[in-house]
Amino acid sequence: MEESISQSECCKRGGFYLNRQITQQEYLTDHLLFESGTPNCVQACNEELPSTCKGYICPEGHYCRMINNEPKCKCRLQCNTGDYLTGPLCTTNLRRFHNQCHLKQARCKSPKESLEVIPCPDEGLHCSQLSILSNDNINLIQ
Numbered sequence: 001m002e003e004s005i006s007q008s009e010c011c012k013r014g015g016f017y018l019n020r021q022i023t024q025q026e027y028l029t030d031h032l033l034f035e036s037g038t039p040n041c042v043q044a045c046n047e048e049l050p051s052t053c054k055g056y057i058c059p060e061g062h063y064c065r066m067i068n069n070e071p072k073c074k075c076r077l078q079c080n081t082g083d084y085l086t087g088p089l090c091t092t093n094l095r096r097f098h099n100q101c102h103l104k105q106a107r108c109k110s111p112k113e114s115l116e117v118i119p120c121p122d123e124g125l126h127c128s129q130l131s132i133l134s135n136d137n138i139n140l141i142q
Helices: 007-012 024-035 100-109
Strands: 062-067 070-075 089-091 131-133 138-140
Touching: 070 100, 089 100
Parallel strands: none
Antiparallel strands: 062 070, 131 138
């Protein structure tokens, strides 16, 4: 079985190269063609669709933008002032973010990653009886 083939090779075989997210029917047809050794090659070349964002489906929070004549999904990051002021946030997969905006950025870059917010674990900052906690550092009393 071949890997994905070029558009010109696909057309030589009587299909068109998919350059966008496909419908369920196209997926089934493509899957059948893939099983026969011609992936990403679906119908007649005269039905080839031009590269465009029209009809291109992006995940929630993303938008389509043409890059090098191909539709690509880009993250639509919208942080407000409050997102920067939230302080640290932790997630169930043990990741820590400086603030809500950094968490939103991570969700944009990896929309399938589970980033459920949980309370951050104790920082482990403990003072001994001989220490004084100041704004800048911990000073030891001698």
